[in-house]
Amino acid sequence: MHPSGLITALATPFGPDGALDLGAWRRLLEHQIAAGAQALVVAGSTGEAAMLEDAEYDILLRVAVGTVAGRVKVVAGTGASGTASTIARTRRAAAAGADAALVVTPPYVRPTQEGLRAHFLAVAEQGGLPVVLYNVAARTSVDMLPETVAALAGHERIVGIKEASADPARMQALLALRQRGLAVLSGDDGTAARAMLAGADGLVSVGSNAAPASYRRLCDLARGGDPAQARAWDAQLAPLHAFCGVQPNPIPVKALLQGLGCGHGLRLPLLPLAAQYQGELSRMLALVAQLEAHCGHAPLAA
Numbered sequence: 001m002h003p004s005g006l007i008t009a010l011a012t013p014f015g016p017d018g019a020l021d022l023g024a025w026r027r028l029l030e031h032q033i034a035a036g037a038q039a040l041v042v043a044g045s046t047g048e049a050a051m052l053e054d055a056e057y058d059i060l061l062r063v064a065v066g067t068v069a070g071r072v073k074v075v076a077g078t079g080a081s082g083t084a085s086t087i088a089r090t091r092r093a094a095a096a097g098a099d100a101a102l103v104v105t106p107p108y109v110r111p112t113q114e115g116l117r118a119h120f121l122a123v124a125e126q127g128g129l130p131v132v133l134y135n136v137a138a139r140t141s142v143d144m145l146p147e148t149v150a151a152l153a154g155h156e157r158i159v160g161i162k163e164a165s166a167d168p169a170r171m172q173a174l175l176a177l178r179q180r181g182l183a184v185l186s187g188d189d190g191t192a193a194r195a196m197l198a199g200a201d202g203l204v205s206v207g208s209n210a211a212p213a214s215y216r217r218l219c220d221l222a223r224g225g226d227p228a229q230a231r232a233w234d235a236q237l238a239p240l241h242a243f244c245g246v247q248p249n250p251i252p253v254k255a256l257l258q259g260l261g262c263g264h265g266l267r268l269p270l271l272p273l274a275a276q277y278q279g280e281l282s283r284m285l286a287l288v289a290q291l292e293a294h295c296g297h298a299p300l301a302a
Contacts, residue, residue, distance in 0.1 A: 005216070043077045120158065
């Protein structure tokens with residue numbers, strides 16, 4: 001597996017009662033495929049994985065695998081603070097039919113770089129799935145350095161890295177590892193065009209939950225080596241990039257999805273979008289409709 005192009009980090013739709021909304025989940029999956037998403041992440045941080053019961057996690061994955069039916073790759077979020085629990089969840093994802101695991105650096109425990117290397121090697125060797133490393137220091141309080149990634153890059157089951165840093169020097173250091181077969185993916189919508197123009201393989205996107213065709217166009221332009229058009233289209237997407245960061249992810253994108261008729265809110269300790277951003281939400285819903293129509297795709301609807 002060599003992950004590339006547009007990969008949507010899916011939000012998890014809940015019903016008015018707070019339970020999984022599997023009807024909305026299937027609509028979201030089908031909408032993503034129709035709009036051109038090239039892989040889908042289930043139960044990552046955008047999917048509120050920390051708030052899912054084990055049985056809910058399994059149901060989400062099994063429904064996703066069954067609905068997708070091989071049309072695109074399904075990547076399961078399996079990272080946890082402990083190595084044993086990460087391996088166990090990765091094995092469960094493999095049993096549910098996932099194609100790969102997205103494994104975040106262990107949050108809260110702050111392992112050393114050597115601890116990170118040992119952790120990811122154990123998951124790759126014992127989890128039963130290809131592994132995409134995930135580095136997002138702002139959320140986990142641990143930063144996996146490029147030299148640590150380099151030490152992992154030769155493993156046959158470590159197939160890529162999602163790097164959420166906006167630092168161009170960090171991305172450039174990782175891009176050198178593509179020569180060793182490691183896919184390098186941006187995990188930051190706002191700087192993804194720059195990263196892909198520099199050689200990154202794709203984007204794991206939050207905003208593409210609401211505007212998948214628009215983000216697919218961004219990936220195609222940037223990966224196709226058209227700097228002028230890629231930057232121009234990125235400028236049109238910039239307000240959406242920014243809106244998805246006005247409060248902690250996935251609060252803004254779930255507000256967008258709810259406005260599009262997909263799901264009803266979040267689980268505690270996350271709260272709905274603050275009142276001060278409701279006017280901007282209306283503007284973003286209009287922008288999504290405009291950009292998706294430009295790409296020849298209708299927005300998600302109930």
